[in-house]
Amino acid sequence: MKGLHVIKAGIVGGTGYTGVELLRLLAKHPEVEVTVITSRAEAGVKVADMYPSLRGHIDLVFTEPDVALLGELDVVFFATPHGVAQNLMPALMQTKARIIDLSADFRIRDVALWEKWYNQVHGAPELVAQAVYGLPEVNRAAITTAKLIACPGCYPTATQLGFLPLLENNLVDPTHLISNAASGASGAGRQGKIDNLLSEVSDSFKAYGAAGHRHLPEIEQGLRDVQPSGIAPALLTFVPHLLPIIRGIHATLYATLLDANKVPDLQALYEQRYANEPFVDVLPAGQLPQTRSVKGSNMCRIAVLRPQNRATVVVLSVIDNLTKGASGQAVQNMNIMFGFDEKAGLDVIALLP
Amino acid sequence: MKGLHVIKAGIVGGTGYTGVELLRLLAKHPEVEVTVITSRAEAGVKVADMYPSLRGHIDLVFTEPDVALLGELDVVFFATPHGVAQNLMPALMQTKARIIDLSADFRIRDVALWEKWYNQVHGAPELVAQAVYGLPEVNRAAITTAKLIACPGCYPTATQLGFLPLLENNLVDPTHLISNAASGASGAGRQGKIDNLLSEVSDSFKAYGAAGHRHLPEIEQGLRDVQPSGIAPALLTFVPHLLPIIRGIHATLYATLLDANKVPDLQALYEQRYANEPFVDVLPAGQLPQTRSVKGSNMCRIAVLRPQNRATVVVLSVIDNLTKGASGQAVQNMNIMFGFDEKAGLDVIALLP
């Protein structure tokens, strides 16, 4: 099933949900072989003993991270919590490996802003400028040649893909954008916290981080990047919510039309913007997306509508937070970096029902 | 447990979820005895055979609806789909019974507007003006003497209670209000529809009715009722979503401050507005509500905040759609109508976890 000249990949911090999702996708990728997976805490443990779904598909054992060994690989994925990748990065950047960081460490270009929101000193501020923000729908060309990819967050991916056509064309008031988003519990990672117990999350719904969530500056940076010059910079009100589901992000976006009497055909605008994107699906007019329609797939499905023909545009955008919101997008970046078919290993149908 | 002079109550259409919820609450109400429960489809069936939770608590049998019999009761609840109550109402209004209609039939004062959104001719338009909209936090005085109560819908209750302090005080732009709301599946009723199967709803999330939901005109009517005169009438963008939970509504409300430099203490404003309301709980600053904190209870819990100190106010409002959003509110109305303690039968602690 694998090609003749597969590249070698490593995963740093593979015990979390983005790690097992990378393994699920890479195990069947025709051009890649995962040869190293690291975890300080689980060194010596067989991957398949921790993730029984991988039995018979992955025969690796977790090992201690070793920069020399990682540096000989073609590509290294960081599936670590924020604050980890930046410590290994200076050494790893000296090696031949290309790096795809799924954490937040290199997403925000303004280091001071990063340090404020993440409440710590950045460990490799000099490398931030070298990182390419890995949203292919915006940065495909830069990704091709990147040494270091900062893979976007889950909420940022769903929100940016939903807003892009409106902002690129300056159709809405950029200072009153709203992203009302909801995420499945896997977004909080595989950590033993009371807040994420089934008994706490199940059969309930709540907002969290409404006063200020770390994805806010990342989203605003991304939205501002696509605005025409000379426009007031995007200001977003971002309220995330916790869904009693495992996978899925649903972003409900609101924006006010600058001129409600002179609005282009929004459906056509969105369809054209994403016509050549393999992983953005603009639904036919009248259909609304559901998170289950992308469960386990790398697709983002979007609907745009204008209720009551009033001044407020509503955009609905869904992704799987572990796939297009993390590991799938990382693989998409890898495909672009190494010249593979962009859909290689990602042409998966969502699991429905 | 019951008092000496209990009133007699009947329930029309008791097989649905609002019916069983009325029974759950009224069975333990100290001042009321349910003596009649009707269902054409289930006539002859024991209530406890349909709802095993009621075994040992309710010993009634479903019967065919009979206006003469209902008219001799003190209070009659309609727990029917829209379009049913209006047919029995002309006859029932001639009897001594006071009536609490949980359906949408008498909520909207503009009959033409009702007929447009509900897509049918109204069966008793002459009675619409006599109905009191049963939101105690706004209409308590009128409820006291009402013959016919139109009990508010679930989304309208959560949304109105969240917006009232802002609109009463004309603090926000009334023409750009947003209610991003999510409901548990019990809101769709106990009907055998594919869309509500566990295999369709579970482990997923979606918006629905985004182009126009029947609760929109009801909410806008309620919001306009509390605006000071001379103000542009409230215009709402309302996007409901379907949660994979049984009970609970979570409304995330957004409004733009008219003067971001001259904003009163919003926390204090909300606390004062609801200080004497037995079923509205304004959370301490910094706490956010969760639907499970009101599961099975008649409470509405609200938080208000202003993220990043910008111009957008966010209000979070949660209720149990079957309790404060339907049957609990109906009992609250009954308590007010008959001079009982407003909390009688409703002083229940939410089931958590």
Added chain:
Amino acid sequence: MKGLHVIKAGIVGGTGYTGVELLRLLAKHPEVEVTVITSRAEAGVKVADMYPSLRGHIDLVFTEPDVALLGELDVVFFATPHGVAQNLMPALMQTKARIIDLSADFRIRDVALWEKWYNQVHGAPELVAQAVYGLPEVNRAAITTAKLIACPGCYPTATQLGFLPLLENNLVDPTHLISNAASGASGAGRQGKIDNLLSEVSDSFKAYGAAGHRHLPEIEQGLRDVQPSGIAPALLTFVPHLLPIIRGIHATLYATLLDANKVPDLQALYEQRYANEPFVDVLPAGQLPQTRSVKGSNMCRIAVLRPQNRATVVVLSVIDNLTKGASGQAVQNMNIMFGFDEKAGLDVIALLP
């Protein structure tokens, strides 16, 4: 709502799920007032800040446990993990307080057996013999005068109530009993363990502890207690499973009839055995129990049947693990100990849907 001469109650270890469930039940109990609730970890925290469902109902603050203070109360509940109650017990037994221990510390009379299964030295072995096993359906008389109650575990309650009529009457082979049971996730308590995350438990099902679960010796002790003398002692195969629900235990019990040709009317047998039990409901023949029919209630619902008229009897038994399986049963014990109506504070209807 409270009576004139309420007793004073304390709860040791009130931060877990059995603690909040005790508060939910006792807050509305007419004869009891909770005046102390302890937690070393949360001392100083308002109970309602941890459990928002209790806002407006409970105005207590967690405090450090203090035996002197606890000893002045009428009743003290231990809602602690196993191993804690036994340390405070020697001192507390010297006070006037009567004690209801919801943990496993005093359930097993054979101290060596306890120490083997719980893998620790017992801290108060001399008190074990004084404890009364608090299953009212078996030990009501002894409970009346008990100083110390060992409240049964959740699986043991569901399993024993299901098997009792068969074993008391020596109708089945006692050496081949099977309890295939399933519990909601709240049974694992409110602890930050990865195994209990929504992302791990939800949308899945598994057995656990099949090789040997700590409730096995407790169940076998209880079953043997009700066997006629001279019979081979009960041997149980017990396989617990983890359900992706919050509350509820469902035990599916299997036993082989000793004489398949001479079997009494099992439905009548069960109905008679439990005719006077306020919290055991034998369903009509043909109905099967569901956990939701007891959610939040203290009821145990049971069905008995004999498929294909073969030699295997099947008994289905459901309870809410936090209510009849823990805190509700504790309150039932308290009611019996203090001569209250056995249903006081427990006459609650399950939350359905």
Added chain:
Amino acid sequence: MKGLHVIKAGIVGGTGYTGVELLRLLAKHPEVEVTVITSRAEAGVKVADMYPSLRGHIDLVFTEPDVALLGELDVVFFATPHGVAQNLMPALMQTKARIIDLSADFRIRDVALWEKWYNQVHGAPELVAQAVYGLPEVNRAAITTAKLIACPGCYPTATQLGFLPLLENNLVDPTHLISNAASGASGAGRQGKIDNLLSEVSDSFKAYGAAGHRHLPEIEQGLRDVQPSGIAPALLTFVPHLLPIIRGIHATLYATLLDANKVPDLQALYEQRYANEPFVDVLPAGQLPQTRSVKGSNMCRIAVLRPQNRATVVVLSVIDNLTKGASGQAVQNMNIMFGFDEKAGLDVIALLP
């Protein structure tokens, strides 16, 4: 992605969950192209409009079933409710198409027994003997040349694979077998029934059909087929339960050892029995299976243990009811019939988390 000489496949009754699951698997199968999918009710509807997960992967439209057209295909799958396939079968058996029936119509060789349990006259009793029961782990050779495959039910697959090694070797009392099984809600199909609503199934658990489920005779037939001759025929007590999950079957099997003093190494027995089976995974001793470890995959995972070293053997067996329990097994049969790699199109990793 498809091979050069793909076979052509049709699906009759493709609107249900087994239909969409067939499409998910066949869309990526390298040797097959689905060219026809029928549904009387949905004729003219695009498949992807009903199943948004298939957008971009399947471009078919539902059509009326047409035997002439179906007969020209290489393989026809029936994903219909029982009672449908038998009507089209006499005509279809005259064509060149080979047929894989996922329904119960041809599973039971004793037509009278089928008619009793399915409560209807069989429409093609003369064809029953020609059907091969499509459990590859038992009937691989016969499947190779079969014209008509009767694909096993979901409970029967999980139960038979769990019991086979014990029965083939006559290690347990065949007259006291127990299968305590639980299924996700998708097993009930995509039908608008109240019993399967999220509000009815979620956050609850119950047994159903305990007095007699249609899969009982199918399982007993399968178990008896593998018993050595001269042994008392297998008698099973089968109690199915409904899980609040979408996909997954978990069977907990109990059997009594004939000679508890002379038991082979059960772990080794199971590992050897299934050593060459691509879709049966015997877990290492000490590990227990979970349904999520096979979600979306065709794998059956099994554990065998003997608690307390007593006479009762416990076997735990999990499958995805829609994959190995239905559509995946159908594809596995097809692979065998047409000489493809048995894993073609089925080498999928379960979606975890």
